[in-house]
Amino acid sequence: MLEGFGPILRKDLRLEVRTGESTVVLVSISVLILVVMVLAFGPAGARRAEVAAGALWTALIFAGTMGATRALLSERESGCLRGLLLSPVEPATIYAAKLSVAMIFMAQAGIAVLVVLVLFFNLDFGGALLRLLPVFLLGIVGLAALCTLLATVSGRVRAGAMLLPVMVVPLFAPALIAGSKASAAVLAGQPLGAVITWLKLLGAFDVLFVTAGYLLFEHVIFED
Amino acid sequence: MKNPISIGLAAATCLSMVAALFMVFVYVPTEAEQGIVQRIFYFHLPCAWVAFLGFGIVALAGGLYLWLGHKVWDDLSYAAAELGMLFCTLVLVTGSIWAKPIWGVWWTWDSRLTTTFILWLLYGSYLLLRAFADDTDGIARFAAVLGIVGVLDIPIIIISVRLWRTIHPAVLLTRQGEHGLQDLRMVATLLVSLAAFTIMFVWLLWMRVATLRLRTRIVRLRRTLALRELAEAHR
Amino acid sequence: MDHLGYLFAAYSIIFLLIGLYVIFIGTRQARLEREVRRLESELRKNEPPLAPADNVEEIKTPGGV
Numbered sequence: 001m002l003e004g005f006g007p008i009l010r011k012d013l014r015l016e017v018r019t020g021e022s023t024v025v026l027v028s029i030s031v032l033i034l035v036v037m038v039l040a041f042g043p044a045g046a047r048r049a050e051v052a053a054g055a056l057w058t059a060l061i062f063a064g065t066m067g068a069t070r071a072l073l074s075e076r077e078s079g080c081l082r083g084l085l086l087s088p089v090e091p092a093t094i095y096a097a098k099l100s101v102a103m104i105f106m107a108q109a110g111i112a113v114l115v116v117l118v119l120f121f122n123l124d125f126g127g128a129l130l131r132l133l134p135v136f137l138l139g140i141v142g143l144a145a146l147c148t149l150l151a152t153v154s155g156r157v158r159a160g161a162m163l164l165p166v167m168v169v170p171l172f173a174p175a176l177i178a179g180s181k182a183s184a185a186v187l188a189g190q191p192l193g194a195v196i197t198w199l200k201l202l203g204a205f206d207v208l209f210v211t212a213g214y215l216l217f218e219h220v221i222f223e224d
Numbered sequence: 225m226k227n228p229i230s231i232g233l234a235a236a237t238c239l240s241m242v243a244a245l246f247m248v249f250v251y252v253p254t255e256a257e258q259g260i261v262q263r264i265f266y267f268h269l270p271c272a273w274v275a276f277l278g279f280g281i282v283a284l285a286g287g288l289y290l291w292l293g294h295k296v297w298d299d300l301s302y303a304a305a306e307l308g309m310l311f312c313t314l315v316l317v318t319g320s321i322w323a324k325p326i327w328g329v330w331w332t333w334d335s336r337l338t339t340t341f342i343l344w345l346l347y348g349s350y351l352l353l354r355a356f357a358d359d360t361d362g363i364a365r366f367a368a369v370l371g372i373v374g375v376l377d378i379p380i381i382i383i384s385v386r387l388w389r390t391i392h393p394a395v396l397l398t399r400q401g402e403h404g405l406q407d408l409r410m411v412a413t414l415l416v417s418l419a420a421f422t423i424m425f426v427w428l429l430w431m432r433v434a435t436l437r438l439r440t441r442i443v444r445l446r447r448t449l450a451l452r453e454l455a456e457a458h459r
Numbered sequence: 460m461d462h463l464g465y466l467f468a469a470y471s472i473i474f475l476l477i478g479l480y481v482i483f484i485g486t487r488q489a490r491l492e493r494e495v496r497r498l499e500s501e502l503r504k505n506e507p508p509l510a511p512a513d514n515v516e517e518i519k520t521p522g523g524v
Contacts, residue, residue, distance in 0.1 A: 259462060260462055260463060260466055261462040261465050261466055263466055264465070264466060264469040264470075267469070267470065267473055268469075271473070310476060310477070310480055313476065314472070314473055314476060314477075317469075317472055317476075318469045318472065318473065321465050321468050321469040321472070322465070322469065324465065325462040325465050424477070428477075428480070428481070428484070431481075431484050431488070432484055434488065435484055435487050435488045435491060438488065438491040438492065438495060439491060441495060442491060442494050442495055442498060445495065445498040445499065445502065446498065448502065449498065449501060449502060452502075
């Protein structure tokens with residue numbers, strides 16, 4: 001059923017290793033957003049954990065949408081999409097592969113953001129960051145699932161690249177609330193048990209969108 | 225527009241709307257605590273109801289379009305989204321006007337307000353997509369997927385926003401008079417308003433779908449004309 | 460507790476927006492009807508060889524790619 005998953009994944013990763021474009025773009029955008037947030041809110045203060053968590057998720061959401069747009073646009077421009085659609089690979093498999101690639105790129109950007117975050121906000125490396133990991137991973141799965149499904153619109157619509165965040169932000173809102181609240185709590189030193197409700201919510205969001213993407217992807221990926 | 229169903233719906237809308245207005249302004253007693261502004265509620269809630277109805281139809285018609293592939297489902301989905309946006313806007317505006325004298329602010333991040341606002345944004349992005357994109361089958365399918373995913377997202381939105389607000393409760397007056405319709409006349413008024421808005425929704429939906437059907441027909445006529453010109457040129 | 464202004468504002472906005480929307484649909488409908496008539500007469504003008512446009516069935520798109 002997942003025939004073709006490996007080759008697509010390998011191709012995208014190899015391309016990335018050779019050019020490094022997505023990594024550079026994503027990491028620099030997310031770090032820039034972080035800088036903007038720090039300049040706007042100031043790095044110190046009692047609400048440090050909350051501002052840091054907010055900055056993390058803002059950076060992720062916009063870097064994520066931009067990354068997904070870029071990935072699909074280049075695919076369309078190079079004619080690779082047409083090739084994929086003509087191949088016997090199932091659309092759902094293409095979705096799974098693209099989702100994995102998007103997750104890897106977002107995780108990269110996220111790790112870069114986390115490192116900068118710790119430095120900018122004088123957070124401690126260690127326990128809090130480790131506990132942030134599950135929150136962060138659950139958030140990335142949902143965001144990647146959503147972006148991969150909807151990014152297929154880019155290149156087909158006027159202002160398509162701008163339209164993607166407009167569609168993604170309201171849909172991602174529940175995960176954004178859960179993710180930033182959980183991150184803030186964890187960064188403030190609370191144990192994971194305290195944020196279990198948020199984690200469950202993130203999990204439900206992920207399950208919903210990965211399933212929806214897997215089932216519906218065949219309807220959104222095509223050439224006009 | 226000049227067919228019996230449309231005229232019948234228009235007449236039913238007018239009649240029921242007049243009845244609802246009469247009940248709201250003449251029949252129903254004034255609520256004790258909030259006074260006269262509480263009467264906004266009798267049209268506020270029906271707006272919310274048809275906005276939700278619109279959202280449901282967007283997803284349902286979208287699903288039917290993906291399944292059956294007939295353009296009429298896509299047109300229905302588009303029309304329902306537009307109406308949903310209209311009534312969602314009305315919910316926010318009338319809610320705001322109601323909140324000002326009761327809560328003292330136009331807007332607060334109360335859980336219901338926030339949820340409605342996120343739904344409004346969802347509708348907005350759907351309509352932006354429709355406005356920017358050409359009317360192709362591909363875009364119609366994409367819009368159907370967006371509509372379905374949006375509706376599936378609603379329960380998660382509601383739960384998350386509710387949790388978000390209970391953790392940081394709003395230090396404002398609690399909403400009153402929303403459930404406690406003590407008087408039977410209040411319930412009757414609300415029910416008549418709900419019926420009036422539902423009929424109006426169906427009427428508007430009917431008209432808007434007719435317009436969209438016409439648009440689809442024009443696209444096909446143009447296609448036929450173009451094909452014919454091509455054939456002439458080759459002869 | 461006299462908030463008549465608010466009440467009035469709420470109800471007038473409801474009917475104003477809905478009224479505007481009905482007008483929008485009406486003008487749109489009229490314009491499209493004109494366009495359909497124009498296209499149909501144009502079709503009839505250079506008709507004979509092909510079937511009339513009204514017989515064109517709904518075009519169904521398959522569910523998949």
